[in-house]
Amino acid sequence: MSEAPTKTSRTANAEEIARFSAMAEEWWDPNGVMKPLHKFNPVRLGLLRDNICAHVGRDPNTIEPLKDIEIIDIGCGAGLLSEPLARMGAKMISVDAAQNNIDVAKVHAQQSGLEIDYRCGTPEMLADEGKQFDVVLNMEVIEHVDDPQFFMQACASVLKPGGLMFIATLNRTLKSLALAKIGAEYILRWVPAGTHDWRKFVKPSEMSGYLRGSGLEMVDITGVAYNPINDKWSPAPRDLDVNYMVIARKPAA
Amino acid sequence: MHDQDVMKTDVIILGGGLNGAAMALSLAHGGMKSVVIDFADPKTILSANYDGRTCAIAAASKSVLEVIGAWKNMADAAQPILDIRIADGQSPLFLHYDHADLGDAPLGYIVENLVTRGALYRAIAENDLIEMLAPARVEDIARDQGGMTITLADGRAVRAPLAIGAEGRNSMLRDWAGIKTYDWSYKQSAVVCTVKHKQPHNGLAVEHFLPAGPFAILPMTENRCSIVWTESTDLGNYLVNLDEETFTDELHRRFDGYLGDLEVIGPRFCYPLGLQHAYHYTDDRIALIGDAAHGMHPIAGQGLNMGIRDVAVLAEILVNARRLGRDIGSIDVLAEYAQWRRFDNTVMLAVTDVTNRLFSNDIAPIRWARDIGLAVVQKIPPLKKTFMSHAMGYAGTLPKLMQGKSL
Numbered sequence: 001m002s003e004a005p006t007k008t009s010r011t012a013n014a015e016e017i018a019r020f021s022a023m024a025e026e027w028w029d030p031n032g033v034m035k036p037l038h039k040f041n042p043v044r045l046g047l048l049r050d051n052i053c054a055h056v057g058r059d060p061n062t063i064e065p066l067k068d069i070e071i072i073d074i075g076c077g078a079g080l081l082s083e084p085l086a087r088m089g090a091k092m093i094s095v096d097a098a099q100n101n102i103d104v105a106k107v108h109a110q111q112s113g114l115e116i117d118y119r120c121g122t123p124e125m126l127a128d129e130g131k132q133f134d135v136v137l138n139m140e141v142i143e144h145v146d147d148p149q150f151f152m153q154a155c156a157s158v159l160k161p162g163g164l165m166f167i168a169t170l171n172r173t174l175k176s177l178a179l180a181k182i183g184a185e186y187i188l189r190w191v192p193a194g195t196h197d198w199r200k201f202v203k204p205s206e207m208s209g210y211l212r213g214s215g216l217e218m219v220d221i222t223g224v225a226y227n228p229i230n231d232k233w234s235p236a237p238r239d240l241d242v243n244y245m246v247i248a249r250k251p252a253a
Numbered sequence: 254m255h256d257q258d259v260m261k262t263d264v265i266i267l268g269g270g271l272n273g274a275a276m277a278l279s280l281a282h283g284g285m286k287s288v289v290i291d292f293a294d295p296k297t298i299l300s301a302n303y304d305g306r307t308c309a310i311a312a313a314s315k316s317v318l319e320v321i322g323a324w325k326n327m328a329d330a331a332q333p334i335l336d337i338r339i340a341d342g343q344s345p346l347f348l349h350y351d352h353a354d355l356g357d358a359p360l361g362y363i364v365e366n367l368v369t370r371g372a373l374y375r376a377i378a379e380n381d382l383i384e385m386l387a388p389a390r391v392e393d394i395a396r397d398q399g400g401m402t403i404t405l406a407d408g409r410a411v412r413a414p415l416a417i418g419a420e421g422r423n424s425m426l427r428d429w430a431g432i433k434t435y436d437w438s439y440k441q442s443a444v445v446c447t448v449k450h451k452q453p454h455n456g457l458a459v460e461h462f463l464p465a466g467p468f469a470i471l472p473m474t475e476n477r478c479s480i481v482w483t484e485s486t487d488l489g490n491y492l493v494n495l496d497e498e499t500f501t502d503e504l505h506r507r508f509d510g511y512l513g514d515l516e517v518i519g520p521r522f523c524y525p526l527g528l529q530h531a532y533h534y535t536d537d538r539i540a541l542i543g544d545a546a547h548g549m550h551p552i553a554g555q556g557l558n559m560g561i562r563d564v565a566v567l568a569e570i571l572v573n574a575r576r577l578g579r580d581i582g583s584i585d586v587l588a589e590y591a592q593w594r595r596f597d598n599t600v601m602l603a604v605t606d607v608t609n610r611l612f613s614n615d616i617a618p619i620r621w622a623r624d625i626g627l628a629v630v631q632k633i634p635p636l637k638k639t640f641m642s643h644a645m646g647y648a649g650t651l652p653k654l655m656q657g658k659s660l
Contacts, residue, residue: 030585038585045577061576061660063284084578111399112414112580113261 013146027078028108036184037080043224043233044139044245045084048166051220051247052135055164064089072133072158074123075141079105079116086114093117093133095126124154132158136165142210143169143200149210156214161253165216168224168245172201175241179226207246216248258410262288262384263575265403265416267426269295269387271308271366272543272560273419274373278321279564281382283572283660288411289377290403291387299371306445306522307471307479308369308557309334309458311361316657317565318372322379326372332474333359335456363458363471363479369557386411394429400582401538415582417540417567422529424545430536438527441466442489444482446521447473448504451513454478461507468507478512480504486525493523530599534591538582540567546594559597565652566593572660593650 026032052069053060067089073082076094078101086092086109094116096102102120109116119125123136136159138152145151159165170180177198184195202210204221211218224243225236264280266273269291277287310318310331318324335352337360352360377383390406394416401416418426427434454472461468466483473479484492492500497517504515529548534541543560567590574586653660 030583042574042577042579045579049577063575065576066578083580087575087578087580108398111397113399 013144027080027104034080040224040233041080041084043235044081044168047222047224047235047245048081048085048137049088051166052164056134066090069135070133071135071137072123072126072131073137073139074155075139075144076105076118077101079108079118081137081139082116082118083109083112083114086116090135093119093126093131095119095121095123097122122154123151123158127154127157132160132163134160134163136163138165139168140170142167142202143196145200148202148206149213152210152214152216156216156250159216159250161250163250164219165248165250166245167207167248168243169207170196170201171240171242171244172198172203173241176201179242204240204244204246211246211248216250218246219249220247221245222247259402260288260384260409260411262286262411262413263415263581264288264571265290265401265411265413267291267391267403267416267418268420268424268545269293269385270419270421270543271369271373271557272564273417274370274377275317275321275323275561275564276417276419276542276568277383278323278373278376278380279317279568279654279660280571281380282321282654283568283575284382285572285575286382286384288384288386288413290389290391290405290411291385292390294388295374295385299367299374306366306524307363307473308366309361309471310364310369310561311558312358313651313655314558314561315362317561317654318369320654320657320659321376323369323372323376326375327364327368330368330474331362331364332472333456334361334363334458334472335359337458337460339460340462359456360458363473365473365479391425394426396538413582414580415538415540415571415587417542418545419542421544422548424541426539427531427541427545430539432536432541433532435530435532436527437529438525440486441483441526442486443524443526444480444484444489444492444521445524446480446482446517447477447519448480449475449477449516449518451476454512459511463507470508470511477518482507483526489523493521534595535584535587537584540587540590542567562597562652562655563594565654566590568654569652569660 027034027037029035030038049065050060053065056069058065065088066085069090071085071090071092073079073085073092073094076082076096079094082092082094082105094105095118096105097120099120102118105116105118109118136155138155142148142151155165170176180196180198180201207221208218221240222245223236223239223241224233224245225239226233226242263285264276264287266276266287266289269289273289273291277289280287315324315331318327336349338349352358374385377385386405386409389409391403392406393402393404395402395404400412400414402410402412403416404410416426418424420426453476454470456472458472459470461470465485465488467481468483469479469481471479471481482492483489492503495503500521501515501517504517508515527548529544531541531546534546542563544556546563547559549556549559570586570589570593571581574581579586
């Protein structure tokens with residue numbers, strides 16, 4: 001198993017892991033350090049639920065709209081997305097490269113009475129097991145990895161043919177440098193300074209390249225914008241300048 | 254206690270009154286389970302002389318009751334209010350609301366609380382998503398990071414991510430959470446009774462502002478009216494204890510021939526009036542609705558309507574949150590409820606408080622001013638329509654259930 005450490009170091013940067021581990025325990029406090037993510041979460045959950053339901057032909061306005069859909073949440077953190085998806089009925093396997101995040105996530109899921117299969121690791125570990133999923137979530141992870149093309153290929157390998165992948169990330173524009181990096185980290189103090197490395201942000205054109213290189217088709221790309229007047233996030237289909245989400249599909253075999 | 258002995262549900266509702274019962278049905282309409290806990294035996298509650306009160310059910314509240322399946326059980330016993338006449342003392346100037354000014358629908362309905370509760374309970378009995386634990390006494394309330402656990406005196410326990418306090422003014426859950434209230438006594442009481450009368454009321458509700466407070470004649474089915482007679486606390490106690498003949502004479506003096514011969518039927522009640530407003534409507538894993546959050550002067554007949562609006566708003570927020578898989582007891586979900594309702598309720602409490610203070614006196618300049626005020630409102634149709642919309646419950650941001658829509 002001489003290959004494993006190399007792979008880990010290629011998809012999960014050690015410094016990044018340490019930084020998030022320090023924050024993990026505070027992740028679940030809606031008014032804590034992850035306040036912006038908690039505020040952002042309902043919009044993301046709505047986009048995920050509605051797109052998955054449209055893809056499989058279900059009514060999203062039910063109590064368990066994602067019942068029995070198999071989802072892998074890559075870079076799950078403390079489970080901010082995994083828990084709501086599990087409540088919606090999805091069968092979750094959630095992975096994170098930081099053991100501390102997984103520990104926090106497990107404790108919290110038990111408190112919430114939810115069954116989620118949390119594992120410390122990377123997507124290629126599950127690929128080695130031969131597991132594939134209906135949906136792959138790749139949310140705010142790609143801007144933290146060292147080799148995005150390799151990471152995207154690993155993610156694509158665990159997606160079933162005909163399945164959907166969701167990728168959320170930050171665009172590398174002057175606006176994102178001003179808002180997401182300098183604004184959010186240093187001025188508003190929404191996230192701890194040093195959370196993001198702007199140089200690793202991904203332009204939509206680069207994203208297209210990574211998808212093609214992994215055998216995926218882009219289905220949709222949509223922006224998510226913050227309105228400082230009412231302190232709310234909402235989908236903004238044409239504004240890809242800062243936060244954006246890509247929906248990709250793996251062609252049926 | 255073993256884990257399997259704990260009953261698990263989506264929401265625990267403390268208090269099975271009108272608001273608590275409507276809350277359970279609204280959540281069930283959105284597919285959510287609930288357990289309702291009440292100390293009183295439903296059989297006692299539904300017996301005839303438990304509650305002599307009636308409620309004005311505004312058109313928007315009726316929509317909620319229709320959508321959640323209770324209205325069909327009470328429609329026959331609901332008296333439509335077709336006109337409202339507001340008069341001040343002996344002044345010839347008055348304000349008249351005619352439902353035809355706003356279309357065909359009645360302005361609202363007068364229904365006995367007993368009828369409303371019976372209608373709600375029948376709908377609950379037919380609903381698999383609602384479990385009613387009554388009579389049951391709460392022994393212990395506990396909160397941890399994952400939810401609320403309520404233990405009953407008989408040893409049963411219920412657990413849910415959220416508990417709703419719907420127990421009225423003396424809310425146990427509110428006090429347990431340490432949520433304080435702003436309290437104001439009016440030193441007034443409402444004497445409530447039902448009269449049978451000779452002449453038809455034609456669906457007219459009369460609110461007569463007398464110096465001691467408002468005297469309301471609310472039309473009921475079967476040629477009956479409900480009287481809500483506000484007096485000072487001392488006089489209120491005196492009136493309920495009068496012999497029947499003297500009391501009826503007092504009523505005749507105030508009716509002044511309206512509706513012909515009157516006969517008091519059933520018991521008389523005397524309720525102290527006061528305003529109460531909780532400092533917060535929510536706490537971690539706790540939400541308050543109805544009188545547990547805001548008890549008000551019954552002057553505008555808005556008490557139940559405010560409660561039903563709490564129910565409609567909270568149900569919409571919780572069902573939406575649950576469909577997104579969010580933790581419905583988390584403070585960020587509950588904050589949406591508090592923000593939506595608190596402003597509305599504060600305005601309504603202030604308006605009724607000021608109206609009561611303005612009308613419950615006989616100081617000449619104030620009397621002239623309010624008479625002219627009533628006449629002015631009467632003469633300006635847009636202003637009148639605004640007031641009427643308020644009375645019908647259509648003001649503010651309407652939750653879906655109040656628009657008659659499904660969640």
